[in-house]
Amino acid sequence: MTAIAPEPASAHHLEKPRVSPGxxxxxxxxxxxxxxxxxxxxxxxxxxxxxxxxxxxxxxxDSTALASHLGWPEVAVTEGVSRFDKLNLIDDGTAxxxxxxxxxxxxxxxxxxxxxxRPAALMDRLHPLxxxxxxxxxxxxxxxxxxxxxxxxxxxxxxxxxxxxxxLPPAVYASVIAAFLISTSLHEMGHAATLNYYGGRPSRMGxxxxxxxxxxxxDVSDGWRLNHRYQRVRVAMAGVATQMIIAGGAxxxxxxxxSPGVQNGVLVFALxxxxxxxxxxxxxVKLDGYIALxxxxxxxFLRDRxxxxxxxxxxxxxxxxxxxxxIPRPWSVPFGLACxxxxxxxxxxxxxxxxxxLQRSGLFGFVxxxxxxxxxxxxxxxxxxxxxxxxxxxGASRLRVVTATALFTGACAAALFTPVSHSLSGGxxxxxxxVLLVFLPGSDTSSxxxxxxxxxxxxxxxxxxxxGSATVDTAAPEEVQAPLSxxxxxxxxxxxxxxxxxxxITVDGTPEQPVGAARVDAGTIPLWEYAYVNYLAPFxx
Numbered sequence: 001m002t003a004i005a006p007e008p009a010s011a012h013h014l015e016k017p018r019v020s021p022g023x024x025x026x027x028x029x030x031x032x033x034x035x036x037x038x039x040x041x042x043x044x045x046x047x048x049x050x051x052x053x054x055x056x057x058x059x060x061x062d063s064t065a066l067a068s069h070l071g072w073p074e075v076a077v078t079e080g081v082s083r084f085d086k087l088n089l090i091d092d093g094t095a096x097x098x099x100x101x102x103x104x105x106x107x108x109x110x111x112x113x114x115x116x117x118r119p120a121a122l123m124d125r126l127h128p129l130x131x132x133x134x135x136x137x138x139x140x141x142x143x144x145x146x147x148x149x150x151x152x153x154x155x156x157x158x159x160x161x162x163x164x165x166x167x168l169p170p171a172v173y174a175s176v177i178a179a180f181l182i183s184t185s186l187h188e189m190g191h192a193a194t195l196n197y198y199g200g201r202p203s204r205m206g207x208x209x210x211x212x213x214x215x216x217x218x219d220v221s222d223g224w225r226l227n228h229r230y231q232r233v234r235v236a237m238a239g240v241a242t243q244m245i246i247a248g249g250a251x252x253x254x255x256x257x258x259s260p261g262v263q264n265g266v267l268v269f270a271l272x273x274x275x276x277x278x279x280x281x282x283x284x285v286k287l288d289g290y291i292a293l294x295x296x297x298x299x300x301f302l303r304d305r306x307x308x309x310x311x312x313x314x315x316x317x318x319x320x321x322x323x324x325x326x327i328p329r330p331w332s333v334p335f336g337l338a339c340x341x342x343x344x345x346x347x348x349x350x351x352x353x354x355x356x357x358l359q360r361s362g363l364f365g366f367v368x369x370x371x372x373x374x375x376x377x378x379x380x381x382x383x384x385x386x387x388x389x390x391x392x393x394x395g396a397s398r399l400r401v402v403t404a405t406a407l408f409t410g411a412c413a414a415a416l417f418t419p420v421s422h423s424l425s426g427g428x429x430x431x432x433x434x435v436l437l438v439f440l441p442g443s444d445t446s447s448x449x450x451x452x453x454x455x456x457x458x459x460x461x462x463x464x465x466x467x468g469s470a471t472v473d474t475a476a477p478e479e480v481q482a483p484l485s486x487x488x489x490x491x492x493x494x495x496x497x498x499x500x501x502x503x504x505i506t507v508d509g510t511p512e513q514p515v516g517a518a519r520v521d522a523g524t525i526p527l528w529e530y531a532y533v534n535y536l537a538p539f540x541x
Contacts, residue, residue, distance in 0.1 A: 149248025
């Protein structure tokens, strides 16, 4: 019996091709501009001839009839249809029309978007106002406010330092958070308004968890329809510009605030807004700066392609083999390495900044630290998996791969024994003539010993200047009550007290403040032990 191979699935749907359900052909936003094919959230910029072909693919003509209809050689029609098919733009009978953007959308590696509004109609109603406001005079005023705000913030550096190094009332934190949420929503409206100005339509806005951090977003994918690079760059940078204007206005306003509490809140908000604007400007993660750079270079998927080049460079250096460059430019590998390392740097920096506060927060703080470490391990394992795939496809010598892997693994293992400074973070309280070092229940205090040095610091949100020094008297703790401000950078009119473990300490002089944060110098330990003590031991029975 002779077996008959099944006919390829592509043979039928390419005989009389039609575009996939939901494919839209967008005309240029202005004369001489770019045609765009859209299917769902994917945009493809094409020439006028490709757009004509897409419009003609209605399923009623074969390649000969299409060639006659378009006045093309039949081979050109066949090639064009084949390219569309590779992009899943040809209906093969299985594709359904893309649904509207879901209310909840996951974007790898770790972004979850929650759509709240569809802003296109609102932007259309505001279009006359947007047109009037967009001129060189408002641009000059925006620049003046942004730069003037930086100068005002520098002039208030002493007040800003006090705000960052002192516990603040809950009302100040709530006000800063509320103001920042409003400013961030205006940041996204800046993107939407600029896109509307150039003739595009923002599709959705909402909130998201970006690397586990709450943020807003505005989908301006329609910007790919814009004809000029500078237009897409301006759409991407409009949010940063809006954030800088708001930050500058807050810094200038703080000059005229007389209440210290209110001034602290305004200064913290101004600084947070400036920092948010700067972070958005960096092109190493998928934020505004990256979108602007990608638009300026006119290279879609710039970050992914550069990271592929970086992995291949590393694989070739370590294992040998042959690799094809995604972007044949000298800056591709350094940029890709920065894109790989920057998210890890952000997490490490955040841990370094907040570790003391998280450790003073007991089990809740340890859970947050563990989540950050798990995510770092996920990034590492994902990178190793992708690197292994590149090496397998490169044809590298097996002997060199095994040797290099063994040497690299040995180097990493040796690094685990690197000595690192180890300290315990807690708080201190003054009871009459006695000063106690205090920890929340659940904190690992096994390394607290008599005679250890204790650094007393101010319990600020960001800065923690030294306020005194002490030594541990005894390793036997006692059950005490300690105010919340000893463990968190917050101050109350009536400070609530929490159960804690207290260790008597001898202070060199009188502490500048009766309550604050404290760090116990526990010497140096190997890196592996540091990771175990801080991120694993708290969860073991």
